[in-house]
Amino acid sequence: MTADTHTFSEKWILRLERFSAWSAGALLVINVGDVLLGIFMRYIMKSSAIWTEEVARFSLVWLVMVGATGALCHGDHMVIDFVTPRLPQKIQRIIKFFQGIITLLVLGAMVYLGSINAIKIWGMRTMALNIPKTVPLLSVPVGCTLLLAETSLFLFRSIRDGGQN
Numbered sequence: 001m002t003a004d005t006h007t008f009s010e011k012w013i014l015r016l017e018r019f020s021a022w023s024a025g026a027l028l029v030i031n032v033g034d035v036l037l038g039i040f041m042r043y044i045m046k047s048s049a050i051w052t053e054e055v056a057r058f059s060l061v062w063l064v065m066v067g068a069t070g071a072l073c074h075g076d077h078m079v080i081d082f083v084t085p086r087l088p089q090k091i092q093r094i095i096k097f098f099q100g101i102i103t104l105l106v107l108g109a110m111v112y113l114g115s116i117n118a119i120k121i122w123g124m125r126t127m128a129l130n131i132p133k134t135v136p137l138l139s140v141p142v143g144c145t146l147l148l149a150e151t152s153l154f155l156f157r158s159i160r161d162g163g164q165n
Contacts, residue, residue: 009153009156009157009160010157012149012153013073013150013153013154013157016069016073016146016149016150016153017069017070017073017074017150019069019146020066020067020068020069020070020073020146021067021070023066023067024063024066024067024070027059027060027062027063027066027067028063030055030059031055031056031059031060031063034052034055034056034059035052035056037049037052038052038053038056050127050128051128051129053128054126054127054128054129055129057136058135058136058139061136061139062136062139062142062143064139064143065139065140065142065143065144066139066142066143066146068143068146068147069143069146069147069149069150072147072150072151072154073150084096093158093162096158097155097158097159100151100154100155100158101155103151104148104151104152104155107144107145107147107148107151108148110140110141110144111141111144111145111148112141114137114138114140114141114144115138115141117137117140118134118137118138118140118141119134121133121134121137122134
């Protein structure tokens with residue numbers, strides 16, 4: 001493959017990782033600020049804003065789902081690999097390829113089913129914020145779409161490099 005192909009996949013891997021990191025960072029700021037506001041309102045002002053709990057919960061869910069892409073990029077997801085490293089290199093590459101394919105299939109199913117689930121409940125509203133429940137539920141298909149893109153790029157890079165990554 002050409003250097004352009006190499007650059008293309010590496011650029012997009014870096015872009016997805018940065019998007020994930022910045023988005024997760026912004027959501028963390030929102031989450032912490034919201035929790036601190038809730039504490040301030042409850043213990044200092046002796047009054048509580050009911051919506052702070054929902055914002056904290058929803059921002060945390062979105063943070064985890066969007067931040068998972070950055071964790072994947074850095075290899076921070078949990079893995080049990082006490083068998084595969086003991087196998088010959090060729091078999092390791094085959095196993096990693098099929099792991100990638102299975103991951104793509106599972107993520108694709110999560111995007112599809114998560115989208116259907118989120119869209120079906122558009123008419124339902126959250127208790128405090130009174131927003132469609134679709135908003136927090138879209139975190140699953142959005143996060144899985146980012147993971148799907150990142151996994152595809154890693155798989156493409158692995159195939160291109162002959163299974164070395």
